[in-house]
Amino acid sequence: MSQIFGPGATTAARLALPSLVIVPAVILATLIFLRWTDYATGEGRIVDQNVPFSHRHHTAEIGIDCRYCHSSVTQSASAGLPPTETCMTCHSRLWSQEEMLQPVRASWESGERLRWNRVHDLADHVYFNHSTHVTNGVACTSCHGAVGEMRLIGQQEPLTMGWCLDCHRDPGPNLSPPEQVFSPIPPREAKVDAAAIHVLLEDYDIDSSTLTDCTTCHR
Amino acid sequence: MSATDAVLPDRAPGRLTADVADPLLRPRFGRIWWACLILCLGLSILMVVSLVVLVAGGVGIWGINTSNVWGFALVNYVWWIGIGNAGTLISAMLLLTRQRWRTSINRFAEAMTLFAACIAGLFPIFHLGRPWLFYWLVPYPNTLGLVPQWRSPLVWDFFAIASYILFSLMFWYTGAIPDFATLRDRAKGRIAQVAYGILALGWRGSARHWQTWQSYYGAMAAMGVPLVISVHSVVGMDYAAGIAPGWNESIFPPYFVVGAMFSGFAMVVVLAAIFRRALNAAHLITDRHFDVMGKILLTGSLIMTVSYATEWFYGWYSGEHAEQHVVATQLWGDFWPLYWGMLAGNCIIPQLYWWPFFRRHLPSTILIAIAINIGMWLERVVITVVPPARGYLPSQWSSYWPTLWDWALFAGTLGFFGLLFTLFLRVIPAVSIHEMKEQVAEEAPT
């Protein structure tokens, strides 16, 4: 008798041999898929803050403009976070004893700035300029979502490179006319038609052929 | 014809099986083998250490600078892939041209290919700086919205090397399946029976098996030759697609292919000598084999000499100052000892092969083959280091010195190659048993 293997070994080998390819392929496919999920991109993530600041209340409900707090958004790369003084223009009088606002008053007294936790965090090798976007018709809500509806601010978009490229390859449909750029809630009207897109591209003088150059974002 | 003149052993098939297979099934393998293993293991640990230090510290621990961005990484990559290209080329080309002496050397030449190609692949990956992102070279559905840049030689390289490694693995394994079956049937120990049994996949040597096997193996050999030529042409294109004077030359792809065959054959000579000594297999690898390989090396040396002369000629003939300057720097600049060392190793010393004595006298043959390997390594140093250091822009002129870690990684990869080869000799028949028996049977007077 010189059978080395039992009858089951053939079946085992016939399953094992394709598995040498299939198992790694399934693992790789899973890893690739995971990169697309909200878990990896952070889409839909809400970040805890020391002060539970409501964008919905301050913008859509009482009508403060985005630029009141994010004052450098039209001039510089960074939109800017407001100093404690900006909060205190109102909150030295309004809700001045509110427990929720205790960190703001502490900051005001000590002179140490408020610590906010970053929500929209791009990779360090990406150069993103807020002023370039908002002065060329990309509305705040195009990337940040309907801020005017969010009690606590969250990340609305995946912020992946592919997502950036979607717009850089074809910016037209994502442009807004100047009066809507700082609207806290995106207009409900239907998508703008091709003629309107053309007009917007002309008005903002956008040359989309260079928008996907590597050096546009990686400098 | 004397016994040492024959390319095929004068032995019965059963004897041949025993000659090759039995040493592998012996429980002990001798002190020299263990000494080799421990030496190579030590060097392999050095390789791992230098890779860990590299990943922790970044590529700055190497001697590269803003002009010589590649340095040893590209030198060693090309050297290893050159050696790696020879095995399949030798095996496939000799099979297609029906060279009878092929069966003694093809198996370990293919193993050499596989190991060298894998080691070669390490260098460009670790040179990336963030080696863990090497998979960006593969087109896959990524969140970056990107695909590899198809016009980049780095991407060509990735496709070439990855295809080549997988192809070589399949070619090598297919060739070895019948031999695994032989080992399975000779093994007495349970572990060896099961291990070789799995590797043999249940090969029974039936007529249908052989017909299908032959059909596949022959087609693989026919594809192997153009594949190898394309792989090393792509390596040549890494340089030729660059604009540095001394790189941007259309001669590079063919010149690299011949260089690869040349260095690879030299490595086969060295390994064949070690193998013959280690397994006491002078009847399997005869003096005649070294004689034939010596002639091939001589031919390679002549083609390399013509290639170098062509480079000098084109440097002069181009009328381009920068080209002429690069040639002059190679010949008489800071690195002249390397260039003249290369000419000695690749062009002058191999001329000894004109004399039959040096082709058949084993120590001489090995020393000449080692000289060729050193010469070919120096060639890659000269090609990689001089042109970018003497580019069109004098402000970018620089010098290059490898650091300790450059040397450590190179030495480590040599050890790792040795480790893989030592283990290979222990577990896989280093000579294709079934092909050799087939040859012997065909030659036998009937």
Added chain:
Amino acid sequence: MTHQLHLVFTETAPLVAAVKALRAEGVTGMDAHTPWRIAELETALEPGGPSVRRVMLISGLVCAASIFAFQAWSAVWLYPLNAGGRPLFSWPAFGFATFETGILGAAAGGFVAMIRRCGLPRLHHPFFITAETELATDDRFFLTIPGDTAPDRMRLSRLEGLHEIVEVGA
């Protein structure tokens, strides 16, 4: 277990002659097991199926065409990028990946076709049931005949160069 006869030969020529003689007498279902390839056997026995080379050709062409199409699509439509003023459809540069992938596809497709056509992996097989057949990978040549179609022993023993007959199965 099926009943089988293994005719054992020590030389190739008598094996080939035996195959031809038995085929002429109408014996079917024969298979030979040899330590190396014997080209004459393949024509003497019943011819096998189509060559794996057809699979290799198709698989290689499909892989090459797919990767070329993918390169062209991604470079021209997905991400048109001006690299040094080269045309977007720079097909000579696409040739490298096309060729390498085509060869790899042919090799991999052929490998799968080969082991499938050989019926491998088949670790457990009636052929292995007797220790005698271990020599089929060394220097003995086996001609296997199914018990029900085999001629009687008298006929078989008249075969030139027959070394022995091994009978397996019930």
